[in-house]
Amino acid sequence: MQNNLKRTHHIQGLGLEHAGQRVVLNGWVNTRRDHGGLIFVDLRDRSGLIQVVFNPDISKAAFDLAERIRNEYVIAIAGLVNPRPEGTVNPNLETGQIEVFASELVVLNGAKTPPFYLDDDVEVDEGLRLRYRYLDLRRQEMKNNLLLRHKVVRSLRGFLDEQGFIDIETPILTASTPEGARDYLVPSRVHPGEFYALPQSPQLFKQILMVAGMERYYQVARCFRDEDLRADRQPEFTQLDIEMSFIDEDDVIGLSEAMISRAYKEALNLEIATPFPRLTYQEAMTTYGSDKPDNRFEMHIQDLTDLLQDSEFKVFAAAIKNKGVVRALNAKGCASFSRKEIDDLSQKATGLGAKGLAWIQVTAEGMKSPIIKFLTAEEIQAIISHLDAEPGDLLLFSADTEEVVARVLGGIRLELGQRLNLIDESLHSFLWVTEFPLLEWDEDEKRYVAVHHPFTSPRDPELLELEPQNATAMAYDLVLNGTEIGGGSIRIHQHSLQQKMFSLQGLSPQEVETKFGFLMEAFEYGAPPHGGIALGIDRLVMLMAGRDSIRDVIAFPKTQSASCPLTQAPSMVSEKQLQEINIKTIIK
């Protein structure tokens, strides 16, 4: 260091017990209050804030220099810790009992005035924050988010280490696979015209590691998917990737629960009760209209199909006749909704694919509804009793295919939950969704596609043979507050079953050989039964931090158009670079 003011203490932890000690502190000028004859500087380092007093009676030189320092200057100070005079203690500051009387000051570096406030609650434009991310990250809130992330990952690693998992790295430059998301491609210089792909997940490698006899693997793995962004989706994101041999679903679920509750304890000092509730996919879709239910509030969807079997009301009758369902929500206390509020809900329903949204306002004077005249007294009575409807309630109906009804009422339910403030934001509500369907028919491509991924084991291989559309998977998703934060499965480890799955999904033996030949071959050399899970670290930490975007828990995230305002990535490269990798661009 170019001066003799080598740091002796970090700010956090300084207190009355240090009174009388000489300390040397390094950090940034958080704020400066110049009283003319006396200057206060709140000095900030990573750990915290402390008040430094510049008094000409203590050091004229330091005082004179302090008149010229500005916010975000990097300084070193030396001085004695003093208890603050009576009446000047600042209870809002961890170090508010004390202050440092500066006898020496060295300016280590000046700083331009930051383009936005660093210590305010003011909502600054996010583009600006990302462009000056190094300033944004100086803000306490962002610093806390990154610290929390560190604590969570440290806890997860510690737990897995104790449980006998080993951390193994897998390639970032790998082969493109046919299924799944769009790949990020990397041209090969050595092999003109050929490309690596960045991994969408280490899925195949971790299965190969099981064949290799590693038994318990984990990795904090970066994953890449070239799809459009959302508040909870970035083109590169971090997964805690786990794979285990000789285990079943309950083993993976139990391990995950223990691991997560410990992370909450170690990072947030919160107790999370285990085991987490489990819902089958079928239950989740029927009750919540979602495969990632937010169970922080009730308002369950109720099925009325049986009650309305013989209804004369065309909308209901037609849906039931077409093997669809009629289901409803009871929006408690919403009978007072204005026509416009109900119209808004209808519009939302239409947007979700509904043909309309039927409703009944239950009032002390009776039912108000455009559909009431189509229903018999018995039907109305049955609906009322099934939905526990009381005066003041608003009943909302959807009649269509099971899929549409689930999506519509699931969406309306979430909308109402937010609008009516039914969600306790302090909760961390976990649940498992199990027994996912294995396959889904893709009408466009006229073939089955894997709901989870093509390596997921069916619960019942015989059913897969007979009725593939009804086969369920040994797959499980972990949901936190209505957000999917993880998912996994027991994998297929037999060559023949894997071959069967591929062929159901329309892959020819040649394609399987080209794309997954190495996996298929590995399965012929003693593959143990295995399975695992991947947790979305960004989403988990986001929810733990109470944020609503994963950008707030990623040091250098990308914007919605997948660019980085700090580095300007992506950017043009030189003609020479392109030539070396045999690439010619066709734009511009």
Place this chain on the structure above:
RNA sequence: GGAGCUGUGGUGUAGUGGUUAACAUGUCGGCCUGUCAAGCCGAAGAUCGCGGGUUCAAGUCCCGUCAGCUCCGCCA
């Protein structure tokens, strides 16, 4: 690919088609020895994202475009 919202001094906002674009904060200068979002006095700072159009007149209305955000599609 589509829908919506936003864009005004450095920052956050206000701004009926009509005078010199307002307020707060920050910045700069002056005063000030107990403040902690210090205070008081003063000053500078905006061609209202960009390009067209309508109009006697556009920050305001229309069209396009760019950027940011939210959502749908997409994300095995």
